[in-house]
Amino acid sequence: MxxxxxxxxxxxxxxxxxxxxxxxxxxxxxxxxxxxxxxxxxxxxxxxxxxxxxxxxxxxxxxxxxxxxxxxxxxxxxxxxxxxxxxxxxxxxxxxxxxxxxxxxxxxxxxxxxxxxxxxxxxxxxxxxxxxxxxxxxxxxxxxxxxxxxxxxxxxxxxxxxxxxxxxxxxxxxxxxxxxxxxxxxxxxxxxxxDVVREADGLAMSSRNVRLSPECREKALSIYRSLSKAKISAEKGQKNSHELKYLVKQMISEAGGKIDYVEVVEQQGLQPVEEEISCPVVVCVAASFGDVRLIDNVEINI
CATH class of the missing domain: 3.40.50.620 (HUPs)
Known part of the structure; x- marks a missing residue:
């Protein structure tokens, strides 16, 4: 080549x-x-x-x-x-x-x-x-x-x-x-x-990942795990955006992440969905582990 x-x-x-x-x-x-x-x-x-x-x-x-x-x-x-x-x-x-x-x-x-x-x-x-x-x-x-x-x-x-x-x-x-x-x-x-490209353990690939300490990298897996759990919950019938956000926030916080935001928004206009989900949405996260700020998301099509 x-x-x-x-x-x-x-x-x-x-x-x-x-x-x-x-x-x-x-x-x-x-x-x-x-x-x-x-x-x-x-x-x-x-x-x-x-x-x-x-x-x-x-x-x-x-x-x-x-x-x-x-x-x-x-x-x-x-x-x-x-x-x-x-x-x-x-x-x-x-x-x-x-x-x-x-x-x-x-x-x-x-x-x-x-x-x-x-x-x-x-x-x-x-x-x-x-x-x-x-x-x-x-x-x-x-x-x-x-x-x-x-x-x-x-x-x-x-x-x-x-x-x-x-x-x-x-x-x-x-x-x-x-x-x-x-x-x-x-x-x-x-x-x-x-679509998001991930490491074998689910962490979204990012140039900033190299700055994560081994401990923070392990804790950062809570982002993908919480998003995956939220998507499964929605697909099983949970349509309340507050419940989905709470689930994600809780898992990241328990892992020691400092949350900037967790939002459920419409996929096209990115407007927040405040109550029941009735259109395709994306759950978006920004959280820091140590001094490294990471972002991730998962689309939910219902």
Missing amino acids: SAPEVFREKSLMRAWSRYHRFQGKTLALVPTMGFLHEGHLLLVRTAKSLADVTVVSIYVNPGQFAPSEDLASYPSDLAGDLRKLSAAGADAVFCPADLYHSSPGDLPIEGEAASCLEDDGSGHETWIRVEMLEKGLCGRSRPVFFRGVATVVAKLFNIVEPDLAIFGKKDYQQWRVICRMVRDLDFAITVIGL
Whole structure:
């Protein structure tokens, strides 16, 4: 398997994509923040099965981290990621140094028009907000997160110009935010979400798992176990959302987890279901074990 082409400049990435599109090929994009695990590689393999050419982006997006969050400690291993992507068959990897600043040399514009585009030192000002979907769940405790996600994904879409984009549904709210942004802004892109990929013991795969101590990792299994129990309970007839949330909270709390939220929400609009469940829902969890914040979810279709 040949190694993927690696691009750091936006203009070169765009030119490569346009060349392949001119050849009549379809492109799939898998956006990531690196430190790749099997869940990411499943996204890549799925992309390869659906499109002629697969591009993987690796960019730890500072726009989605608040000052108090773990940007500085986010794990990275670019050399290891490139080896994994080569084995998975990715065709290109886009790993820019910074997506929030551009210079005139990055744009095919000359003369007076180019002078208007020079960086005046004021920094990035343009943000995309998906106003309703970003408010609940993770948006309550991470108020800048989804504007950063939506903005950087829109930038990636504009640079790579894919036909398809593949995301994991572990980040369920993120997936719905991107789907809504694509619909509302008329991106000609099909967004595909894949089910949560789990370790053999049920823990949802995440780049942050490496930071869990052995003790905290064992305790973190309470998230998946509680979600599984809630789903079984609902399928057996328990339709009261309060009862399902209580079940999940109790199991996680007893394991020593610090709960950010446990919510039962509609799958499309992510609106809370306050009483009886009468539509497809997703039970979403965010909880910390030690200093590691984990998210997970389970869909319940009734």
